[in-house]
Amino acid sequence: MKQWLKKWRLVSVLAVLTLALSGCGEPFLSALKPAGEVARKQYHLMLLSVFIMVLVIAIVVIIFVIAIIRFRRTKAKENMIPKQVEGNHVLEIIWTVIPIILLVVLAVPVVAATFNFGDTAAMEKKDKDGKPKELVINVRSNLYWWEFEYPGLGIVTSQDLVVPTDKKVYFSLKSNDVKHSFWIPAIGGKLDTNVDNINKFWLEFDSDKAQEAGNVFYGKCAELCGPSHALMDFKVKTMSQADFDKWVADMQKVKDPVQPTTASAQQGQKVFEKNCISCHAITTDNEKPQIAPNLTTFGERERIAGILDHNKENLKKWIKDPEAYKPGNKMRSFKNLSDQDLDALADYLMGLKVQQ
Numbered sequence: 001m002k003q004w005l006k007k008w009r010l011v012s013v014l015a016v017l018t019l020a021l022s023g024c025g026e027p028f029l030s031a032l033k034p035a036g037e038v039a040r041k042q043y044h045l046m047l048l049s050v051f052i053m054v055l056v057i058a059i060v061v062i063i064f065v066i067a068i069i070r071f072r073r074t075k076a077k078e079n080m081i082p083k084q085v086e087g088n089h090v091l092e093i094i095w096t097v098i099p100i101i102l103l104v105v106l107a108v109p110v111v112a113a114t115f116n117f118g119d120t121a122a123m124e125k126k127d128k129d130g131k132p133k134e135l136v137i138n139v140r141s142n143l144y145w146w147e148f149e150y151p152g153l154g155i156v157t158s159q160d161l162v163v164p165t166d167k168k169v170y171f172s173l174k175s176n177d178v179k180h181s182f183w184i185p186a187i188g189g190k191l192d193t194n195v196d197n198i199n200k201f202w203l204e205f206d207s208d209k210a211q212e213a214g215n216v217f218y219g220k221c222a223e224l225c226g227p228s229h230a231l232m233d234f235k236v237k238t239m240s241q242a243d244f245d246k247w248v249a250d251m252q253k254v255k256d257p258v259q260p261t262t263a264s265a266q267q268g269q270k271v272f273e274k275n276c277i278s279c280h281a282i283t284t285d286n287e288k289p290q291i292a293p294n295l296t297t298f299g300e301r302e303r304i305a306g307i308l309d310h311n312k313e314n315l316k317k318w319i320k321d322p323e324a325y326k327p328g329n330k331m332r333s334f335k336n337l338s339d340q341d342l343d344a345l346a347d348y349l350m351g352l353k354v355q356q
Contacts, residue, residue: 268348
């Protein structure tokens with residue numbers, strides 16, 4: 001009896017902890033706090049499905065309890081044989097029709113929403129110069145980082161996705177190595193990035209919700225892709241259309257690498273050109289897929305490799321031994337660099353800024 005009580009106490013504690021932890025999290029990482037049209041519709045569909053499930057469970061439990069109480073075995077009726085019923089056409093029709101009705105109630109809005117979310121015809125429309133009329137972003141996933149190309153604008157970024165608010169943004173998804181999955185929890189459901197085909201969909205970012213989240217959301221890979229799958233994050237920076245146009249103009253000006261201004265950074269540029277330039281781009285107009293992240297705006301980021309705080313010491317640690325922080329990534333270590341060269345390289349990279 002004591003052991004039974006101990007087990008139930010443990011179960012009760014775990015149940016309370018589960019309930020408490022389910023309320024933890026940030027608004028920019030929760031699918032239950034939608035911040036866009038797609039996420040909002042998906043959230044309403046989740047509520048509808050949960051309501052239907054709870055309704056079915058409640059009815060079944062009520063019938064079950066009534067049956068237990070009303071038809072329980074007692075000493076007075078111990079030898080009584082109840083009326084033998086082989087079938088009831090009315091009941092059979094009821095429990096066949098009701099599930100069909102529930103499925104239709106759930107299926108109609110789900111199918112309608114699915115076709116709505118998959119309507120990407122607008123992203124195929126071109127202007128007289130052959131550029132997309134709508135904002136289209138080509139998402140390319142890699143082990144374990146993200147690349148974002150803005151076709152028609154001549155801009156490529158890595159790890160930081162910049163989008164305007166209150167406007168449909170169309171995405172074209174492809175993987176450069178293995179299957180990944182593009183997911184911004186607060187904005188919309190995930191969609192796979194495949195090697196052999198391109199997936200397309202659209203999202204919309206609400207300006208009021210974006211302001212509540214500090215104009216920053218975070219995206220993740222939602223498909224198990226390797227040992228550092230959990231570390232494959234990216235940042236989403238939202239801004240008004242006017243601010244986005246200014247950002248585009250600033251980025252389009254960077255046709256040549258940002259020039260260092262200090263002696264240490266100038267030395268670091270030489271180290272970079274000797275060791276890193278074959279993999280990393282440092283201009284925003286390099287539209288062909290890269291084997292490593294574009295570093296044009298590296299100095300403006302808030303994370304190193306998407307996981308470390310953005311400071312010089314962490315950058316040097318990452319350069320020296322990236323495998324220690326993201327197992328399975330394709331960047332080679334630079335343990336052979338002297339402390340002076342490593343320090344200079346970090347100074348150069350931290351100075352790569354477009355918007356001063």
